[in-house]
Amino acid sequence: MIGCTCEVCTSPDPKDQRLRTAALLKWDGFHVAIDTGPDFRQQMLRAGIEHLNGILLTHEHNDHIIGLDDVRPFNFRQWIDMPVYAHPRVQRELQHRFAYIFATENRYPGAPMVDLKHLDKDSVFDWGALTVRAIEVMHGQLPVLGFRMNDVAYLTDMRTISDLQREKLKGVKRLIVSALHHKEHHSHMNLKQALSFIEEIGPEEAFLIHISHKMGRYTEVQPALPPGVQLAFDGLEIPL
Ligand SMILES: [Zn+2]
Ligand SMILES: [Zn+2]
Ligand SMILES: [Zn+2]
Numbered sequence: 001m002i003g004c005t006c007e008v009c010t011s012p013d014p015k016d017q018r019l020r021t022a023a024l025l026k027w028d029g030f031h032v033a034i035d036t037g038p039d040f041r042q043q044m045l046r047a048g049i050e051h052l053n054g055i056l057l058t059h060e061h062n063d064h065i066i067g068l069d070d071v072r073p074f075n076f077r078q079w080i081d082m083p084v085y086a087h088p089r090v091q092r093e094l095q096h097r098f099a100y101i102f103a104t105e106n107r108y109p110g111a112p113m114v115d116l117k118h119l120d121k122d123s124v125f126d127w128g129a130l131t132v133r134a135i136e137v138m139h140g141q142l143p144v145l146g147f148r149m150n151d152v153a154y155l156t157d158m159r160t161i162s163d164l165q166r167e168k169l170k171g172v173k174r175l176i177v178s179a180l181h182h183k184e185h186h187s188h189m190n191l192k193q194a195l196s197f198i199e200e201i202g203p204e205e206a207f208l209i210h211i212s213h214k215m216g217r218y219t220e221v222q223p224a225l226p227p228g229v230q231l232a233f234d235g236l237e238i239p240l
Contacts, residue, residue, distance in 0.1 A: 055084045071113075081115035133147065133148045139157040152176070175201055175205070176206070194208060208231050211231060
């Protein structure tokens with residue numbers, strides 16, 4: 001957090017040094033990013049990603065989309081319009097916030113090239129051996145999309161989920177889910193709520209993401225978590 005001198009923000013432990021929440025799906029030579037937040041460029045550089053087959057967007061908050069301009073190196077390397085899967089509501093927000101990307105007149109030749117693709121809570125994609133299914137969760141009043149890939153589910157910015165959507169999590173073995181901090185929040189689950197959600201779903205392993213500096217130091221929080229639950233950290237790899 002800019003300007004913060006708390007024990008997490010000043011911690012030398014790499015597990016306390018977090019960029020904004022995002023993920024990269026890697027399988028059979030495919031690379032698909034989930035969200036392009038402000039740290040997208042740094043995350044792609046750090047992970048040494050040389051190509052990207054597409055981007056799945058969870059929702060339109062800036063911490064999940066505002067790094068979209070940095071698809072340009074992929075455009076120029078691969079010479080394709082980057083497929084960006086987004087809900088129609090999120091697509092409208094992209095067109096508003098990145099008007100220059102979608103300009104039809106006097107378009108700057110170096111502007112990012114984006115191919116918007118439809119995504120909604122019922123979307124299912126088969127990409128080679130991987131099936132990706134969308135899951136809708138509620139981020140306060142805002143519907144947000146999460147994804148299930150085989151037996152792994154990724155749900156960020158979640159506060160609640162409907163019974164119908166919860167059905168899609170049946171049998172999930174690895175659950176990646178957001179837990180902001182310890183206090184009540186209108187649009188995110190806190191740690192206690194995330195842990196009870198994990199207990200209800202019953203995966204073999206769970207990983208907490210979208211963690212605020214108010215959660216506390218990794219070395220203090222991790223030992224207090226139930227077996228099978230981990231605080232995720234930057235660079236963590238989870239088998240699909
Ligand atoms: Zn801090
Ligand atoms: Zn959000
Ligand atoms: Zn967020």
